[in-house]
Amino acid sequence: MAVLRAENLHKTFRSRGRAVQAVSGVSLRVEMGEVLAFLGPNGAGKTTTIKMVAGLVRPDRGLVRIEERDPHRDPWTLRRLGAVLEGNRNVYWRLTPLENLEYFGVLRGLTAGAARRRGELLLRRFDLDHKKNVLTQQLSRGMQQKLAIAVSLVHEPALLLLDEPTLGLDVEAAETVKQIVRELAAEGQAIVLTTHHLDVAQQLSERVAIIREGRIVAKDRTKTLLARFSGEQYEIEVAAELDEPRRRRLAGLGAEVTDGHVVYVGDPEGLWQVLEVLRPLPILRVEKDRADLTEVFLKLVREEADA
Numbered sequence: 001m002a003v004l005r006a007e008n009l010h011k012t013f014r015s016r017g018r019a020v021q022a023v024s025g026v027s028l029r030v031e032m033g034e035v036l037a038f039l040g041p042n043g044a045g046k047t048t049t050i051k052m053v054a055g056l057v058r059p060d061r062g063l064v065r066i067e068e069r070d071p072h073r074d075p076w077t078l079r080r081l082g083a084v085l086e087g088n089r090n091v092y093w094r095l096t097p098l099e100n101l102e103y104f105g106v107l108r109g110l111t112a113g114a115a116r117r118r119g120e121l122l123l124r125r126f127d128l129d130h131k132k133n134v135l136t137q138q139l140s141r142g143m144q145q146k147l148a149i150a151v152s153l154v155h156e157p158a159l160l161l162l163d164e165p166t167l168g169l170d171v172e173a174a175e176t177v178k179q180i181v182r183e184l185a186a187e188g189q190a191i192v193l194t195t196h197h198l199d200v201a202q203q204l205s206e207r208v209a210i211i212r213e214g215r216i217v218a219k220d221r222t223k224t225l226l227a228r229f230s231g232e233q234y235e236i237e238v239a240a241e242l243d244e245p246r247r248r249r250l251a252g253l254g255a256e257v258t259d260g261h262v263v264y265v266g267d268p269e270g271l272w273q274v275l276e277v278l279r280p281l282p283i284l285r286v287e288k289d290r291a292d293l294t295e296v297f298l299k300l301v302r303e304e305a306d307a
């Protein structure tokens with residue numbers, strides 16, 4: 001069973017006679033223990049989609065199912081869902097961290113005692129223990145964000161929605177939050193993660209969905225997507241001087257030789273020919289050029305813009 005199944009979501013906002021089509025036909029699926037990176041440029045429709053999944057914005061069309069239940073109809077669903085929304089106040093500023101955890105824990109179905117125990121645990125885990133009785137408004141931004149994540153986890157949700165959890169944080173606080181997300185992912189928490197930090201997305205996600213102007217332009221396993229955009233370029237490092245005959249034969253195959261490195265652009269079959277020329281020299285390294293998610297992202301977003 002998928003933890004999240006969103007199908008063909010549509011949302012148009014209307015205000016003052018103008019219509020903005022924010023989301024047009026978005027489908028997403030997240031399995032247990034999986035992290036989906038949900039990426040896209042500003043205004044692409046990420047937050048709107050996340051809010052539809054969280055039951056906060058009603059889709060014009062399409063359906064959302066969390067463990068096969070509808071968050072727009074079935075309040076139970078909210079007990080299976082944790083969310084840290086972008087820019088929103090996810091916690092009460094006039095309550096202390098511990099009070100926030102207790103309040104939201106009870107709201108999502110825990111007993112007062114269980115909420116408190118779980119709250120204490122999360123405060124220790126996120127290194128907020130020393131602030132548990134201070135008003136939340138007196139915490140630093142980074143601490144408030146850590147608290148928001150703690151609150152979203154208090155009832156042990158099946159699905160965690162994180163909409164730009166590092167937005168507006170300084171470098172150190174952002175690192176801390178990234179580390180928390182990394183740990184949650186490693187523990188098998190199902191997460192939909194929206195972020196502009198593509199390095200984090202690349203490190204953490206099994207799968208990526210890229211949205212542009214309300215439509216999904218790519219959806220694949222992160223590895224597959226990266227492989228698809230990687231060039232057919234190989235770099236071979238040899239621990240020996242290359243003699244002149246070898247250099248000529250390599251040039252004949254279209255490989256370039258620069259101090260100790262052979263760079264070959266071509267198909268894997270040609271690569272074997274290159275390696276044949278190098279035999280029996282000691283090879284230190286053969287590496288295929290790898291795209292990173294930033295390249296893939298920019299390519300896809302531009303490709304679509306040109307289309």
Ligand SMILES: Nc1ncnc2c1ncn2[C@@H]1O[C@H](COP(=O)(O)OP(=O)(O)OP(=O)(O)O)[C@@H](O)[C@H]1O
Nearest residue numbers: 013015020022040041042043044045046047048049
């Ligand atoms: N409540 C609203 N009323 C009117 N238009 C809205 C509303 N919420 C979002 N929009 C519009 O819908 C589009 C998608 O916005 P959304 O917030 O989903 O983008 P996003 O991908 O989260 O962007 P960002 O990366 O900047 O957070 C934008 O054009 C935005 O202006």
Ligand SMILES: [Mg+2]
Nearest residue numbers: 046047048086
């Ligand atoms: Mg957003």
